Amino acid sequence: MSTGDRTTQAPYSLQAFYDEMFGTREPIRRHYEQVFRRFSQMRPEELAAKQQGMERRMMEEGITFTLYKPEQAQPLERTIPFDLIPRIIPQEDWTMLEAGLIQRVKALNRFVHDVYHEQHIIKDGIVPRRMVIANCYFRPEMMGVEVPGGSYITTSGIDLIRDASGEYFVLEDNLRSPSGFSYLFKGRSIMKELFPELTLSCSLRDVDHSLNRFLTMLRSLAPGGKSDPVIALLTPGEYNSAYYEHAFLAQQMGIHLVEGRDLIARDHKLYIRGMKGMAQVDVLYRRLDDDFLDPLVFQPDSMLGVAGIMNAYRAGNLAIANAPGTGVADDKAIYVYVPDMIRYYLKEEPILRNVPTYLLSRPEERDYVLQHLPEMVVKETSLSGGYGMLIGPAATRAEIDAFAELIRRDPGRYIAQPTVQLSRAPVFQDGLMKPRHIDLRAFVLQGAGEQMHVIPGGLTRVAMKEGSLVVNSSQGGGCKDTWVLA
CATH class of the missing domain: 3.40.50.11290 (Rossmann fold)
Structure with missing residues (x-):
């Protein structure tokens, strides 16, 4: 796609993906019009100067992420790649997402409490006992422990994706110690400095107050209700x-x-x-x-x-956030049962759907996945950060055969999902807008008594390599500022 303006003269191919900025029926999606106009009017050297200014600020302030790779003798500390073009979410989309995220985390928190107390969901046959008791994150030491304020999951990072039709799905629940908060807050701060007139004119939901909400949630957990814990x-x-x-x-x-x-x-x-x-x-x-x-x-x-x-x-x-043992709900095999948890604990239908997922401990599902490995994404249930994965469409025959052997040896260790064509958004590289795949890490905060707050927008993560579906910072991914329109 060529827009006829300065920064996007190279073709921008939509292909069979949902594009956040460019539509098929309308050239520019309505909620992106101001941003597109502003960026398309800027000269490449002007944008390059802003990108360099952002990278310099990040380096000066130490906004870094350390990469650990087996082939490197020393870990590599680097600034996380941060793209200038924001990802924009219309208010009506965010209203639905916010409700769905609150619903999901509320059910997950009740599940963790149940697991360490009466275990009703196991006794009623909704979640198999072996998947809980044999889970590497299950902590018998937490049985019967009453956690302050009833909040096991004070912080959560729920990863969302959009498919080729633009529908949102939950990809993963990160409930132990999710990261990415700082990139969200610092990214917005730097964008306000670089594009003050744009951030003001677009009327955005504020994220700065969420730090106060974060502190309020932690304070609410103080044993004995201390006023100044x-x-x-x-x-x-x-x-x-x-x-x-x-x-x-x-x-x-x-x-x-x-x-x-x-x-x-x-x-x-x-x-x-x-x-x-x-x-x-406290x-x-x-x-x-x-x-x-x-x-x-x-x-x-x-x-x-x-x-x-x-x-x-x-x-x-003492209150500990997140509570020890919370990881029992973080496991990728338990993820399959979250829609059932919502129905069981809340008596509601899930607002946000899971990506279709195969449990490889089930023989019939394992056989199907082994026959279709080149089309699948396979994940080790207890790992995160993009580790322990096979992305079938990008793998060699040798890699697929090796992973098939791992699955046969220990099938309960893996789940599989069909490859979802993640939505794309433009990034600014070499003076051009180029499409890259993205996801969204949404942050939900929970205090005592089910006080809930979803940070507006969250963190959009970007696969910086063309065609790549891996957005994790630990695997070289970058991020964008995420704007929710007020």
Whole structure:
């Protein structure tokens, strides 16, 4: 497609994909008209200067992500590729998405509570017992524990995609320790600086207030309803790939940024060591996995957590967000049952649909998938970040045969989905608008008593390579600012 303006002289092919900006019946979708007009009027060198300015700002502020690859001796720290052209969601679309996300997370939270208490959903035959008890994220230590405020899933990142017809689907639920908040907030801040007249004229839903909502949700979890609780963010440390985000969130919310060595558990309470002595921690927003949280309970050689932290938690003197054991609902095989959870717990029909998914532990579904592997995306149920995947259409025959053998050896370890033609949006590269595949990570915050907040827009992730469907930051993907029209 050629638009006749300065920045898009090369053909922009729509192909058989849903394009967020360009339609088949209307050249430019109505909600994109102002953005398209502004970008198409800019000279390539002007856009290139803004892109360079954005990259310089990100580097100066340390907005980085660390890539760990087996072939590299040292991890690579880099700025996350950030595209200038925003992704825009009309208000009516967002109203539907917001309702669907709240519905989904509410049901997932009730499922986690049920799993660690009465297990009604298992007894009633909705979810098989083996899929829960054998789940690597199931924590028997959480059985019968009453979590502060009833919130197991304080933060969640729900990944959404659109198919060739433009319909939204849920691709994954990230419930343990989802990342990407900082890119959302910093991306909007930088876009406001680079395009002040455009962000003002488009009348956007604000995201800045969501940081206050985030803090409010954490405060609401404080045991005993303390009015001024001490809140700390527990990070694995500066070598973690998302350390920038940990530091950013702690600074923006005015909470303590701590490592395990800064904390001590005594008398079933958790304390921060400080220059003025010790202060009791009421709420811990942890950004490390269960395994490393408490060496007395989980992985005994962990140096990242705090010995005795689970005693403080079980005694009711500490809230932990997200609650230990939440990962039992994060598993990609459990994902298949989320629509059933919504019907079971909420007595409602799901607003957002799952991508059709095959459980390879079921013989008939496994046989079908093995016969159609070149058309499938296969995922290891307990992994995230784009690891442990086979993308059939992009794989070699040797890769497909090797993955087929892995499935035969341990079928319960994998699920499969038909390859969805992810929607595309234009990115600015080399002075041109070029189509790239995208998804959307939507962030849902939950406090005590099912207080819910969905951050407007979320984070649009971009597969920066032409034709690629892999959008994960850990695999080289980039991101865009996501605008919800008010």
